[in-house]
Amino acid sequence: MEYISSAKNEHIKAAKKLTVKKYQKQAGAYLLEGWHLVEEAINAGITPKRIYATNKYLAERLLKPLYEITTEISDDVAKHLAETETPQGIFAILPLEEEKLDAPLAGQYLLLDQIQDPGNVGTLVRTADAAGIKTVVFGGGTADAHNPKVLRAMQGSQFHVKIVATPLPTLVKKLQQAGIPVYGSELNANAKPYRDVAPSDQFALIVGNEGNGMAKELLNVTDANLYIPIKGRAESLNVAIAGAVIMFHLTA
């Protein structure tokens, strides 16, 4: 097995670039960090293009059949590749595959409208997974699904739910044509308390930008806008929290 001890190695430099969207697109690949996530990827049937692992991981049963594509790295190299402060020392380069929506449209959807914070985006995907929602759509202005912070916050849920990037206005029309009700989540004069809508096997929930909320053009076409009644004096909820409360209600 090859061994790389220098962060200046060309392969390592190339791997590090695969944390950045521009280079991910060019190479059709992205870098994933951490044992748990790499394990989830392999268990999901994804074949990594390459694995970089410190000595600590080489004895793992799951890695043994992948020795041909595995390179051992030093702790220093692991530290260089890592986005976390205490790197675990295992990384995989995975193919960047664009997923498409299943046809015909059916079931439960979470739609992200300009959600900018990577932690919020990742947490929303993880929560959708836990709530049993099978598809999460990344609309324009939403943090990229392969951003390292998004990957970390998703905690592997990207391997359980379908993640699709597509403009929301067109999708919302198609969902409605397919008879799937589309709910916004914003407080306005016409909004109703989220508990007034019954749980259902079919819906699409849109959550909007942290500061500005949902795009007006979406808000105007939803079947209903839901809000969470605030009992105390907080002015609002974090978007991932609000999304979670509504998702767990609609999927109950």
Place this chain on the structure above:
Amino acid sequence: MEYISSAKNEHIKAAKKLTVKKYQKQAGAYLLEGWHLVEEAINAGITPKRIYATNKYLAERLLKPLYEITTEISDDVAKHLAETETPQGIFAILPLEEEKLDAPLAGQYLLLDQIQDPGNVGTLVRTADAAGIKTVVFGGGTADAHNPKVLRAMQGSQFHVKIVATPLPTLVKKLQQAGIPVYGSELNANAKPYRDVAPSDQFALIVGNEGNGMAKELLNVTDANLYIPIKGRAESLNVAIAGAVIMFHLTA
């Protein structure tokens, strides 16, 4: 009005230290950053010991009665004091007041058991506020309420709910003696789905450490342990998300 243009000024050095627990305790004061939060503090009737503000804020109506305790600072000084990347340019030194629990114990409580991530701690306080819970108790091992990241994530909810730091094992006994049911939130053999417990005006909900969950000594004495049924394949939920879903159910 005094004007400070250098980050090396002694007052500025002293103010910066008030973001650190040790110095906060020594001085009996902490530094709060951002217009919205300073506004909430003043509106809550708290008199700052001092305000540092860039020129931009001096015309604010709310600040005018406080000119005697206000010092103008340069943008450079604001950048030095700030924890955020894009500082707003206003800071207040506020008295560090330790709050005590109301007696007799009554109502709804959120108890934080060793919650380490400042973002989670702050978000849980903000969410408790929104759900109408009036008291949040910081148990041992929980990030400090005056940590700058906690302050930011609370979004001013610290001025709406009572925040008390006290060991949880003793408090849990007292709550139970007062007839208030104490719920844990962890999946174990005896746990029940959170929806099996009816909303109530009186309860205490404990949420536990991100990685290790609740302390065993607490888990063993709760009246019930609640869990959120996972429908998809996510292994768990973020602690702030789980806390939010259960809080909004129990306070519905």
